[in-house]
Amino acid sequence: MSVEDQIQTLLNEGLNLVHxxxxxxxxxxxxxxxxxxFKLVAVSDDFQGKxxxxxxxxxxxxxxxxxxxxxxxxxMHLYTQAEWAEKSGLVPASPKxxxxxKQDK
Amino acid sequence: xxxxxTIKEQIESNAILLYMKGTPRFPQCGFSSxxxxxxxxxxxxxxxxxxxxxxxxxxxLPKYANWPTFPQLWVNGELVGGCDIICDMAASGExxxxxxxxxxxxxxxxxxx
Numbered sequence: 001m002s003v004e005d006q007i008q009t010l011l012n013e014g015l016n017l018v019h020x021x022x023x024x025x026x027x028x029x030x031x032x033x034x035x036x037x038f039k040l041v042a043v044s045d046d047f048q049g050k051x052x053x054x055x056x057x058x059x060x061x062x063x064x065x066x067x068x069x070x071x072x073x074x075x076m077h078l079y080t081q082a083e084w085a086e087k088s089g090l091v092p093a094s095p096k097x098x099x100x101x102k103q104d105k
Numbered sequence: 106x107x108x109x110x111t112i113k114e115q116i117e118s119n120a121i122l123l124y125m126k127g128t129p130r131f132p133q134c135g136f137s138s139x140x141x142x143x144x145x146x147x148x149x150x151x152x153x154x155x156x157x158x159x160x161x162x163x164x165x166l167p168k169y170a171n172w173p174t175f176p177q178l179w180v181n182g183e184l185v186g187g188c189d190i191i192c193d194m195a196a197s198g199e200x201x202x203x204x205x206x207x208x209x210x211x212x213x214x215x216x217x218x
Contacts, residue, residue: 052186053184053190057172060172068167068173073136074174075189092189095138095188098137098138099134100127100133
């Protein structure tokens with residue numbers, strides 16, 4: 001199973017998602033490893049009443065087996081349905097790599 | 106001092122602390138760069154640790170923080186989050202409030218001490 005599929009499966013099992021966008025941004029970063037950098041947009045009312053840090057930690061918890069290896073960076077934009085409607089689906093772009101990944105083993 | 110003790114000491118003694126890849130002037134990762142820019146735009150002094158030069162901290166902190174990646178912003182001994190959260194909070198104005206209040210309380214502590 002590809003890393004993308006694994007991420008999607010784990011998140012779908014752990015959360016009641018109404019919308020998910022997963023983008024592999026590894027090509028923006030150094031080296032030949034192709035499953036290192038991802039961007040996730042997830043919309044779920046499971047985030048209701050949770051602060052941003054708690055939402056992010058929920059995702060990190062679900063993906064704990066994949067974090068560090070192979071995933072180095074996971075950019076997250078996590079919303080409730082109401083917040084998502086308010087944003088009209090506009091999500092910030094991820095930054096360009098500045099070489100730090102090349103120092104990773 | 107063990108690595109964990111060093112981390113705790115850093116977090117305790119710096120009201121505003123950014124663990125990052127590189128330095129604010131020479132960031133080595135786009136996420137760290139964005140985070141330090143957002144923090145610098147708040148115009149308060151902050152401490153930083155370059156985790157690329159501190160491999161022990163880089164290995165230990167994620168477990169202690171329950172946060173697997175860098176950058177990490179710590180304010181008043183609590184993890185605020187990584188790049189996405191810092192940038193969201195900067196956009197909403199929350200970061201400025203949080204950082205200004207932390208800087209003020211640190212000044213107060215120093216004056217008393």
